[in-house]
Amino acid sequence: MTKTIVKYAVVDAFTDTPFKGNPAAVCWLEDIEKDDKWMQSVAAEFNISETCYLTPIVEHGQENPRFRLRWFTPVAEVELCGHATLAASHFLFQSGLVNSSTIEFSTLSGILTAKKIPDHEVNGSSNGESNASFYIELDFPVVPVSDYNDLEVSAISEILNGVSIVDVKKNTLDDIYVELPSAKDVAEFKPQFSKIKESPGRGIVITASAPTGSGFDFYSRFFCPKLGIDEDPVCGSAHCALAAYWHEKLGKCDFVAYQASPRSGVLHVHLDKANKRVLLRGKATTVMEGSLLV
Secondary structure, three states: OOOOOEEEEEEEEOOOOOOOOEEEEEEEOOOOOOOHHHHHHHHHHHOOOEEEEEEEEOOOOOOOOEEEEEEEOOOOEEOOOHHHHHHHHHHHHHHOOOOOOEEEEEEOOEEEEEEEEEHHHHHOOOOOOOOOOEEEEEEEEOOOEEEOOHHHHHHHHHHOOOOOOOEEEEEOOOEEEEEOOOHHHHHHOOOOHHHHHOOOOOEEEEEEEOOOOOOOOEEEEEEEHHHOEEEEOOOOOOHHHHHHHHHHHHOOOEEEEEEOOOOOEEEEEEEEOOOOEEEEEEOEEEEEEEEEOO
8 A cells, every 4th residue: 555645844943043943843735635633643743842734725716825724732733823834834935835925824713924024124134145044924813911810820929939920911822921020030940840730721921021132022931731842942822912911011012032941032023903913023944854654
């Protein structure tokens, strides 16, 4: 019996340095039909924060190429994932599968777009760099945040090793956002994942304003052991809520964000408050290519 070959790539997102940022496996299904059980099994086999699946949508009546995109952690499918969308976009742009500078994705969170932007347009300079160096801009929905139950704040502090807490919010994806006193507190925090796994909600984001002169506006980290991800190295979707949160704190709509995980990553974030959208810009690099033989 002939084996079905599925091409894949592992892409490090929100970085241009291999083995930094957040890795995602991108599987190109093309005209291959695979069921949910297979997709979940492959995601468990890769055992990285996200595995995503791309299928072209040939007849959709739109100017830009469109693809069906699904995201899986090692244990579950998720509704929104920024870094795997960035990785999927990078895969399509680099492989020559698209000629357009804009791609559309049909997802559980609606239609998302990714745009290829030359490096010099982001950095504001033109130094002869080739078009091979580029950012990818993702257009995502804002994830609203709201007040957290004051009676449970002390419990959150205990889960976070008794750390001092400035503020606590929650978002519509059932994640808890905790502001700490300083960026140092965020960077040096030692998570106890067994405690975090027993916490309310889906996962916990810790954040703080960045040090003066650092070149960043805020730091963050995201812990989500319930989804099989102890720490998500760089989480794009978390910034769809962080953008709204730090807009209220800092009174601005444009941010340079640093995710202070051991792998680390940088995101350029714009909040379009009027249209309730967040634009996330970042780079990516392919570190592995291969084929699935099942």
